[in-house]
Amino acid sequence: MTGLVTIVGLGPGDPRHLTPAASEALASATDLVGYGPYVDRAPERPGQRRHASDNRVELDRARFALDLAAKGARVAVVSGGDPGVFAMAAAVFEAVDDGDPAWRSLDICVEPGITAMLAAAARVGAPLGGDFCAMSLSDNLKPWEVVEARLRAALAADFVIALYNPISSARPWQLGAAFKIVAETRGPDTPITLARAVMRPDERIRIVQLSEVEASMADMSTVVIIGASTTKLIERSDGETPYVYTPRFYGVKP
Numbered sequence: 267m268t269g270l271v272t273i274v275g276l277g278p279g280d281p282r283h284l285t286p287a288a289s290e291a292l293a294s295a296t297d298l299v300g301y302g303p304y305v306d307r308a309p310e311r312p313g314q315r316r317h318a319s320d321n322r323v324e325l326d327r328a329r330f331a332l333d334l335a336a337k338g339a340r341v342a343v344v345s346g347g348d349p350g351v352f353a354m355a356a357a358v359f360e361a362v363d364d365g366d367p368a369w370r371s372l373d374i375c376v377e378p379g380i381t382a383m384l385a386a387a388a389r390v391g392a393p394l395g396g397d398f399c400a401m402s403l404s405d406n407l408k409p410w411e412v413v414e415a416r417l418r419a420a421l422a423a424d425f426v427i428a429l430y431n432p433i434s435s436a437r438p439w440q441l442g443a444a445f446k447i448v449a450e451t452r453g454p455d456t457p458i459t460l461a462r463a464v465m466r467p468d469e470r471i472r473i474v475q476l477s478e479v480e481a482s483m484a485d486m487s488t489v490v491i492i493g494a495s496t497t498k499l500i501e502r503s504d505g506e507t508p509y510v511y512t513p514r515f516y517g518v519k520p
């Protein structure tokens with residue numbers, strides 16, 4: 267089989283954050299597959315077929331891409347941010363694991379991209395400077411009990427926590443419930459970064475204290491970074507957004 271599937275990370279939004287390797291993978295593909303708004307972000311190439319879908323079922327899209335590749339196509343599956351972070355790369359491997367045995371002889375590559383939490387962290391300072399973890403708050407693919415247990419464990423470990431998929435019209439209450447759980451262990455002045463549409467024209471970034479945060483401050487284009495007990499703000503002159511950082515030094519020699 268000569269077909270190829272490359273799952274390409276487009277980064278958070280600004281084309282300048284697309285890696286040259288990801289650009290090459292997009293340019294050399296015969297077929298682009300992905301959710302409409304992501305396919306729209308790839309430059310048009312003469313002769314390249316574009317399969318934009320509204321379908322949010324990632325596994326269906328993955329199987330479609332694998333089928334095209336099995337017929338000899340060079341397929342680029344596009345994903346926002348990094349394709350391995352709550353995105354299409356795992357869907358493609360899940361489809362292979364569970365699908366047509368012939369798909370196992372296809373070449374499957376992953377081209378990394380800048381994931382939302384790294385873009386958001388860069389905008390506000392260095393909140394991920396200490397140990398951190400990332401979680402998807404979505405309970406579409408896993409039960410809420412698992413989300414809650416994992417969040418409690420991350421809080422107990424004093425990780426900085428990046429929350430992806432914090433809220434949507436279909437999942438309106440989960441973020442509020444998560445903030446309540448956070449408030450059981452973290453102080454009221456814990457810095458919370460709400461970074462929306464980072465590195466896109468409609469970017470909006472807020473830094474608020476845990477005691478003031480509300481679920482309505484986030485939407486489905488927001489990544490939420492919850493500070494650890496060591497995360498600090500550096501206040502600046504009037505009207506300037508403070509810097510947020512998590513020191514690496516604990517004040518105790520290891």
Ligand code: SAH
Pocket residue numbers: 278279345346347348349350351352353380381382383386429430431432461462463464465466485486487488489490
């Ligand atoms: N693969 C993507 C994440 C997909 S999950 C990545 O690596 O970034 C979708 C979630 O990612 C959104 O609900 C939001 O929490 C986050 N996200 C994606 N792009 C974002 C951006 N530009 N700004 C803020 N959050 C973003």
